[in-house]
Amino acid sequence: MAKKTFYITTPIYYPSDKLHIGHSYTTVAADAMARFKRLTGYDVRFLTGTDEHGQKIERRAKAAGKSPQEFVDEIVAWIKKLWQALDISYDDFIRTTEERHKTAVQKIFQKFYEQGDIYKSKYEGWYCTPCEAFWTERQLVDGNCPDCNRPVELVAEESYFFRMSKYVDKLIEHIEQNPDFIQPVARKNEMINNFLKPGLEDLCVSRTTFDWGVPVPFDSDHVIYVWLDALSNYITALGYGSEDDQLFQTYWPADVHLIGKEIVRFHTIYWPIFLMALGLELPKKVFGHGWLLLDDGKMSKSKGNVVDPEELIKRYGSDAIRYFLLREIPFGADGHFSEEALIQRINFDLANDLGNLLNRTLAMLKKYFAGIVPAPGITTSLDEELKQAAAALPGKIEALMDELQFSGALAELWRFIARVNKYIDEAAPWTLAKSGEESRLQSVMYNLLESIRIISVLLLPFMPRTPERIWRQLGISGEIHLQTWESILEFGKLPAGIQTVPGDVLFPRLELSAEDGTPVRQATKKDKPDTTKEVPKKGEEKKLISIDDFARLDLRVAEIKEAEPISGADKLLKLKLDVGGEEKQVVAGIAKHYSPEELPGKRVLFVANLKPAKLRGVLSEGMLLAASDDAGNLVLATTEAPIKSGSRVK
Ligand code: ME8
Numbered sequence: 145m146a147k148k149t150f151y152i153t154t155p156i157y158y159p160s161d162k163l164h165i166g167h168s169y170t171t172v173a174a175d176a177m178a179r180f181k182r183l184t185g186y187d188v189r190f191l192t193g194t195d196e197h198g199q200k201i202e203r204r205a206k207a208a209g210k211s212p213q214e215f216v217d218e219i220v221a222w223i224k225k226l227w228q229a230l231d232i233s234y235d236d237f238i239r240t241t242e243e244r245h246k247t248a249v250q251k252i253f254q255k256f257y258e259q260g261d262i263y264k265s266k267y268e269g270w271y272c273t274p275c276e277a278f279w280t281e282r283q284l285v286d287g288n289c290p291d292c293n294r295p296v297e298l299v300a301e302e303s304y305f306f307r308m309s310k311y312v313d314k315l316i317e318h319i320e321q322n323p324d325f326i327q328p329v330a331r332k333n334e335m336i337n338n339f340l341k342p343g344l345e346d347l348c349v350s351r352t353t354f355d356w357g358v359p360v361p362f363d364s365d366h367v368i369y370v371w372l373d374a375l376s377n378y379i380t381a382l383g384y385g386s387e388d389d390q391l392f393q394t395y396w397p398a399d400v401h402l403i404g405k406e407i408v409r410f411h412t413i414y415w416p417i418f419l420m421a422l423g424l425e426l427p428k429k430v431f432g433h434g435w436l437l438l439d440d441g442k443m444s445k446s447k448g449n450v451v452d453p454e455e456l457i458k459r460y461g462s463d464a465i466r467y468f469l470l471r472e473i474p475f476g477a478d479g480h481f482s483e484e485a486l487i488q489r490i491n492f493d494l495a496n497d498l499g500n501l502l503n504r505t506l507a508m509l510k511k512y513f514a515g516i517v518p519a520p521g522i523t524t525s526l527d528e529e530l531k532q533a534a535a536a537l538p539g540k541i542e543a544l545m546d547e548l549q550f551s552g553a554l555a556e557l558w559r560f561i562a563r564v565n566k567y568i569d570e571a572a573p574w575t576l577a578k579s580g581e582e583s584r585l586q587s588v589m590y591n592l593l594e595s596i597r598i599i600s601v602l603l604l605p606f607m608p609r610t611p612e613r614i615w616r617q618l619g620i621s622g623e624i625h626l627q628t629w630e631s632i633l634e635f636g637k638l639p640a641g642i643q644t645v646p647g648d649v650l651f652p653r654l655e656l657s658a659e660d661g662t663p664v665r666q667a668t669k670k671d672k673p674d675t676t677k678e679v680p681k682k683g684e685e686k687k688l689i690s691i692d693d694f695a696r697l698d699l700r701v702a703e704i705k706e707a708e709p710i711s712g713a714d715k716l717l718k719l720k721l722d723v724g725g726e727e728k729q730v731v732a733g734i735a736k737h738y739s740p741e742e743l744p745g746k747r748v749l750f751v752a753n754l755k756p757a758k759l760r761g762v763l764s765e766g767m768l769l770a771a772s773d774d775a776g777n778l779v780l781a782t783t784e785a786p787i788k789s790g791s792r793v794k
Contacts, residue, residue: 146187147187149189150178150181150186150399151188151189151396151397151398152189152191152398152399152400152402153378153402154174155170155195155402155403156194156374157192157223158200159194159195159201159215159220162219162222163223163226165443165452165453166481168453169404169436171227172230173475173550174402175230175234176470176605177545177548177550177605178233178234180605185629189235189394190233190234190235190236192234192236193237193238194216194219194220194223194238194239194240196216196239197241197367197370197374198276199271199276199353202355203273216241220239226453229453230457231466231608238377238380238381240374240377244381244386245377246358247386248379248385248386249376250361252372252385252418253349253361255421256421257362261306261307261310261421262305262306262307262349263304263305264303264304264305265305266300266302267300267302267305267348268298268299269281269299270284270299271297271298272296274289277289278347278348280345299353301351302352302366303348303351303366304348305348306372307346308344308347308413308414309343309344311421312343312417314420315340316340318416319335319336319412324428325428326408326412327429327548328431335408335413348369349368349369349372350368350369351369355367357370372418375414375418378398378401378427379424382395384396397428400428400430400431401430401431402431403430403432404435405434405435412430431475434473434475434476435479436478436481437478437480438451438480461609463609464490466606466608467489467493467494467607468485470551471493471550471554471555472489473551474551475548475550495649495650495651501565501592503646505568505592509593509644510644512573512577512585515644516642516644517589517639517644518585518586519586519590520587520590521583521585522583523587524587526571531636534595535634535635537557537598537602540556541553544556550606557599560598560599564592567592571588573589576588594635594637594638597618597632598632598635599614600614600627601627610650615627617644617646619644619645696753697753699793700750700789701723701747701789701790702722702747703722703746703748704743704747704748705719705721706719707741709735709740710762713759714735715736716759716760717731717735717738717743719731719768721750722789723789724789724790725789728752728765729763730765730768731764732768732770737777738780747782747787748768748780748782749780749793750769754767768781
């Protein structure tokens, strides 16, 4: 039987500038969906590309001193590299400057003209060049573009017009009869109430005041309006209007056009009307997602490194970026992007929940079964509950993905990861090992490994690189049949007897460095799980730190040179220290225990790599170590015998 098809598209991007991380949002989401559908057995076609014509690009090229073609070629090459770095698995990349597209667009225009949908007249009105959109006086907001709020230009030129009004009633009927067509629902209501019900004006579909576009086939003074040109990409890329339209026959209508909310109008009004005029079916769904915002507003490339996708991928890796984009914001809503939020997701979700689960499990397996997957033994109701949760998971995730709820799907997967982590604590393998309950221990370890395998397969659409790293450690890297959707529908497909290979931590914990905002790894590769150590008992893990953690402290001997009170702060003293010839200033909460006079000359222990901070407006460049007891006594930590200031304390 032929596979079911699934055709998904992103918008085609303007190569007017390098893209920022917000642009990657649509494409990452579309890629996750395409991968999910491939995983679940669909014959997928995933299209993306670039929207290269129009006044905006022509002006940018001119400003850069390049021909438009030269200008777009460079940016398009950069965009393709970016998609590669983000593991975007598109099947086709269409450029509107390609012959296959231009010829088909001209045929479409010709057909409209011949059937009387297009007529020639004169356009007088407003034009927003950044949005490439026409507006009437009535639609402007404070004289600016209602979409992007930027100034508009008055345009008066001879144009061809498309008779939109002819199709309005049919479109309203279609939207009302197909509740899934425009998603989320709020956007559907906006289209009907704000644009369709008030009546549609005919649309200007050609321009004469610049050249960078597809020429109108029968009137070379005109180029085709860039949105008519661009929207057609969804069918020209399938060979519509060419001799070989096999792909079009196979994949049209699209299952979903994924787009940002500001271009919903073009995709749910103009595009369906053009399709109706061509006598073609409409896409099944148009989903308008929200925007990724910065704390100080809308994203733009001018905001620098924080939004530069290349830089972010270099710092954090593409899987972490993809995870953040898909997990952080419910698809449809606006959300905020910040590096702090990204690092939190990496530390909590990826390093703690997921990475730790793998490390703990493999460390225990090494200790109890020499790293070899055991056959399950005695089963309890605790195991049954875990297996049921695992069995229900693929179905739940599929339902959420069908609603394009990426964040919900990941939340569901992470609920299961939390469940498995809790299972470790509940089943307490270390207790089973101590009391010699071998058969029970086998079951627990097996269930953990099989759960991790299920998790890894479900991660594939979202984070395409991480599963392979997990499979290598599980020892199933080449075992394709253990990496499929079918293999996770039933619990227990992981064969016993496999030798696991514990490796690097999946996601080292990170923190933002104070100086330039670049992330610092808190853990290093050397933190590979040390499987020779006792597995800590429940509750103990959090209290212990490794020698590497301790080594991150820069402790020094310092000599107090001066001390003085801080006015208005009766607990604080301002101290001047000598640390191996370097002067440091510290604010210390010791005024109740030491008078300023008795301090100079004391050699104390000083934390030299603490982030500087201001206390009561006074700069403090570190911290003194002191001991205090429950009775409220406090003494400074000093060296047992005199030693040079600046000496390292280890
Ligand atoms: O609109 N957050 O191209 P484009 C989320 N060429 N999404 C964002 C975003 C942000 N901060 N900034 C941009 C065009 N996007 C047309 C499309 S389709 C026939 C023609 C999304 O390069 C935006 O919503 O301006 C849109 O979906 C996509 O990036 C491309 O934007």
